[in-house]
Amino acid sequence: MNEPRPRSESAIERLLAKYDQRVPRYTSYPTAPHFTPTVGAATYRDWLDTLDPALPLSLYVHVPFCDTLCWFCGCHTKIVRRYQPVAAYLEVLRREIDLVAKALGTRRTACHIHFGGGSPTILKPGDFAALMALLRDRFAIREDADIAVEIDPRGLDADLVTAMAAAGVNRASLGVQDLDPEVQRAVNRLQPLEETVRAAELLRAAGIGSINIDLMYGLPGQSAAGVQATVEAAVAALDPERICLFGYAHVPWMKRHQRLIDESTLPPPAARFAQYMSAAEQLQDLGYVWIGLDHFAKPDDPLARAMRNGTLRRNFQGYTTDNAPARLGFGPSAIGTLPQGFVQNAVPLHAYRDAVLAAALPIVRGLRLSDDDRMVGTVIERLMCDLAVDVAAVAAAFGRPPTVFDAALADLGEMAADDLVTVEGSRVRVSEAGRPFVRAVCARFDRYLEPGASRHAHAV
Numbered sequence: 001m002n003e004p005r006p007r008s009e010s011a012i013e014r015l016l017a018k019y020d021q022r023v024p025r026y027t028s029y030p031t032a033p034h035f036t037p038t039v040g041a042a043t044y045r046d047w048l049d050t051l052d053p054a055l056p057l058s059l060y061v062h063v064p065f066c067d068t069l070c071w072f073c074g075c076h077t078k079i080v081r082r083y084q085p086v087a088a089y090l091e092v093l094r095r096e097i098d099l100v101a102k103a104l105g106t107r108r109t110a111c112h113i114h115f116g117g118g119s120p121t122i123l124k125p126g127d128f129a130a131l132m133a134l135l136r137d138r139f140a141i142r143e144d145a146d147i148a149v150e151i152d153p154r155g156l157d158a159d160l161v162t163a164m165a166a167a168g169v170n171r172a173s174l175g176v177q178d179l180d181p182e183v184q185r186a187v188n189r190l191q192p193l194e195e196t197v198r199a200a201e202l203l204r205a206a207g208i209g210s211i212n213i214d215l216m217y218g219l220p221g222q223s224a225a226g227v228q229a230t231v232e233a234a235v236a237a238l239d240p241e242r243i244c245l246f247g248y249a250h251v252p253w254m255k256r257h258q259r260l261i262d263e264s265t266l267p268p269p270a271a272r273f274a275q276y277m278s279a280a281e282q283l284q285d286l287g288y289v290w291i292g293l294d295h296f297a298k299p300d301d302p303l304a305r306a307m308r309n310g311t312l313r314r315n316f317q318g319y320t321t322d323n324a325p326a327r328l329g330f331g332p333s334a335i336g337t338l339p340q341g342f343v344q345n346a347v348p349l350h351a352y353r354d355a356v357l358a359a360a361l362p363i364v365r366g367l368r369l370s371d372d373d374r375m376v377g378t379v380i381e382r383l384m385c386d387l388a389v390d391v392a393a394v395a396a397a398f399g400r401p402p403t404v405f406d407a408a409l410a411d412l413g414e415m416a417a418d419d420l421v422t423v424e425g426s427r428v429r430v431s432e433a434g435r436p437f438v439r440a441v442c443a444r445f446d447r448y449l450e451p452g453a454s455r456h457a458h459a460v
C-alpha cells in the first residue's frame with residue numbers, strides 16, 4: 001500500500017471539506033434508510049421457507065435495554081430502572097425465536113451468534129442461560145461457533161459471566177469509549193478504568209478469551225492527546241485482541257437525547273481527524289493491524305487473518321469473519337440478511353411486541369435485492385474490507401460488461417488527483433492516505449445516494 005504523503009493542516013482541511021460528506025457507513029448495501037414496507041412478514045416467511053436447509057446461519061439477538069443513558073448513544077436502546085420490562089421482553093423474544101424456528105420448519109445449524117444492544121449484560125444470569133438454552137434447542141449450534149456478547153463493563157455481574165461462559169460465549173466486546181473523567185462526565189458515562197479491568201479479568205478467568213474494546217473519538221472535550229492517553233492506558237491494562245475506534249456520530253435529529261451534549265464542545269472536523277489518525281498510528285505502533293475503516297486486531301487474530309486472505313466481511317455489527325450466507329435478526333430493530341434481501345423488525349418495543357404476541361413475524365420493512373444491488377454491494381463491501389477491488393471482475397461475476405462501472409470510475413477522478421485512490425484500468429485501490437475517506441469512495445458507486453438528500457454523520 002502507498003505510504004501516505006505528509007500533508008499540511010490546510011491540505012487536510014481542504015480534503016475534509018471536499019470528502020467529509022455525510023455518507024453512510026456501508027454496513028450494508030443498499031443501506032437501511034432505503035428499506036421500505038413493501039417487504040414485510042409475508043415476504044420474510046417466503047424467504048425463510050426457501051432457505052437452503054444445508055446453509056449454516058448466523059443469529060443476531062438484540063437486547064434493547066440499558067440502566068443509564070450515555071448521551072452520545074446512537075444504538076436502539078431504552079433506559080429501564082427495573083427488571084420487569086426486561087423480563088417481559090424476554091418472553092416476547094422467546095416467542096419470536098419460536099415463530100422463526102417454526103417458519104424454518106427444520107432445525108438449522110448456526111455458526112455465529114451475536115448478542116447486541118443496548119446492553120445484553122442487563123440480563124440476569126438465569127435468563128441469559130435460558131435464552132441460550134432456547135437457541136440451542138431450536139438451532140444446532142456448531143461446536144466451533146463464535147458466540148459474542150456486547151458488554152457494559154460497569155457493574156458487570158460475576159454470576160452472569162459464569163453463566164455466559166457455561167452457555168458457550170467465547171467473545172466479549174466491552175464499551176470503553178474514553179478514560180478521561182472530564183469526557184466521561186460530558187457524555188454521562190462514568191467508568192473508571194479499574195472497573196473495565198475487573199470486567200476483562202472476570203471474562204478471561206471464566207474462559208471468555210477474546211476481548212474487543214470499543215473506543216471513540218470526536219466526543220465532547222476530547223483532544224488527540226487525550227485519545228492517545230486512553231489508547232495507551234486501555235491497551236496496557238486490558239490487552240484486547242481487537243479494538244473498534246468509532247468516530248462519534250452526532251445525529252441529534254435522529255437521537256434527540258444527543259441534544260444533551262453541548263455542541264460547542266464537539267471537536268471540529270480537523271481535530272476529529274487528528275484524533276482518529278493519531279490513535280490509528282499509535283495502535284499500529286502497539287502492534288495492531290488496522291482493518292478497514294475503524295477496526296484494529298492483533299496480527300494473529302482471526303479478523304486480521306481474514307483481512308490478509310481476502311475473506312473479511314462487513315455486516316451491521318461492523319467488520320467480521322462471519323461469512324454465513326444468511327443472518328437472522330431477533331428483537332426490535334434487528335435486521336436479517338437473507339440471500340433474497342434484507343428484513344428489519346419493528347423498532348419501537350410496543351410495535352415489536354404487539355406483532356409477536358399476535359403470532360406475526362414483526363418485520364416492518366426491508367429490501368429485495370436486485371442483481372444490480374448485489375453487484376454494487378460486492379464492490380462496496382470489498383472496498384470497505386480490502387480497500388481495493390477489481391470492478392471488471394465483479395461485473396463479470398454478475399454477467400455484466402466491464403463498462404458498467406465506467407461512470408463511477410470517472411467520478412473517482414478527483415479523489416485520484418488528491419492521491420486518495422488509484423484507478424488502473426478496472427482496479428481501484430484506496431491509498432493509505434485515502435483510507436479515512438473510504439466511505440466517500442464507496443459513495444461514488446452507490447446508486448441510491450442523492451447528493452445532499454440523506455442525513456448521515458460525518459464520514460471521518
Ligand SMILES: C[S@@+](CC[C@H](N)C(=O)[O-])C[C@H]1O[C@@H](n2cnc3c(N)ncnc32)[C@H](O)[C@@H]1O
Nearest residue numbers: 072073074117118150151152175214246248249
Ligand atoms: C451497544 S454499545 C456496546 C455495549 C454497551 N452498551 C456499552 O456501551 O458498553 C455499542 C458501541 O457503539 C458505539 N456507539 C454508540 N453510540 C455511538 C455513536 N453515536 N457514534 C459512534 N459510536 C457509537 C460505542 O462505542 C458503544 O460501545
Ligand code: SF4
Nearest residue numbers: 066069070073075118
Ligand atoms: S452506549 Fe451502550 S450503555 Fe450507553 S446507552 Fe448506548 S447501548 Fe447503552
